[in-house]
Amino acid sequence: xxxxxxxxxxxxxxxxxxxxxxxxxxxxxxxxxxxxxxxxxxxxxxxxxxxxxxxxxxxxxxxxxxxxxxxxxxxxxx
Amino acid sequence: xxxxxxxxxxxxxxxxxxxxxxxxxxxxxxxxxxxxxxxxxxxxxxxxxxxxxxxxxxxxxxxxxxxxxxxxxxxxxxxxxxxxxxxxxxxxxxxx
Numbered sequence: 294x295x296x297x298x299x300x301x302x303x304x305x306x307x308x309x310x311x312x313x314x315x316x317x318x319x320x321x322x323x324x325x326x327x328x329x330x331x332x333x334x335x336x337x338x339x340x341x342x343x344x345x346x347x348x349x350x351x352x353x354x355x356x357x358x359x360x361x362x363x364x365x366x367x368x369x370x371x
Numbered sequence: 372x373x374x375x376x377x378x379x380x381x382x383x384x385x386x387x388x389x390x391x392x393x394x395x396x397x398x399x400x401x402x403x404x405x406x407x408x409x410x411x412x413x414x415x416x417x418x419x420x421x422x423x424x425x426x427x428x429x430x431x432x433x434x435x436x437x438x439x440x441x442x443x444x445x446x447x448x449x450x451x452x453x454x455x456x457x458x459x460x461x462x463x464x465x466x467x
Contacts (some may be wrong), residue, residue, distance in 0.1 A: 295393055316464060318435070361460050362419035362429065
């Protein structure tokens with residue numbers, strides 16, 4: 294008996310690959326904010342749909358950005 | 372020669388007008404060593420995502436430059452010695 298998938302897997306395409314962006318800028322906080330939660334945590338790849346390389350680039354950019362106080366390390370949202 | 376991008380985060384108590392001249396003074400290190408400063412972009416006062424040394428604001432400045440690694444290292448060292456510099460970040464944009 295074949296297992297029926299309850300949820301159909303929606304294949305997400307990495308936004309950076311789609312837009313052909315090769316360099317994720319740590320200064321672009323508006324872009325990076327899309328990849329952090331409202332508590333300031335970096336969103337997982339399964340949430341963002343980024344490819345391995347770009348997820349890594351995003352994570353590094355967020356961390357660089359945090360060091361310069363452009364993005365929060367934590368933001369206690371209640 | 373390598374291309375660098377330097378971000379400097381300055382104390383908000385510094386007059387914004389004096390930022391450019393004092394930054395120029397530091398960039399002399401690069402120029403004297405044969406490097407070139409391509410762009411100085413002063414973002415101005417911005418709210419920090421978290422407090423640094425009890426300060427809620429900071430003045431951001433971005434400098435694009437091409438220089439020898441040693442010159443840039445010295446520039447970064449001198450900036451960090453300055454009390455009005457809260458943070459610096461030196462990045463090589465295309466090698467990532």
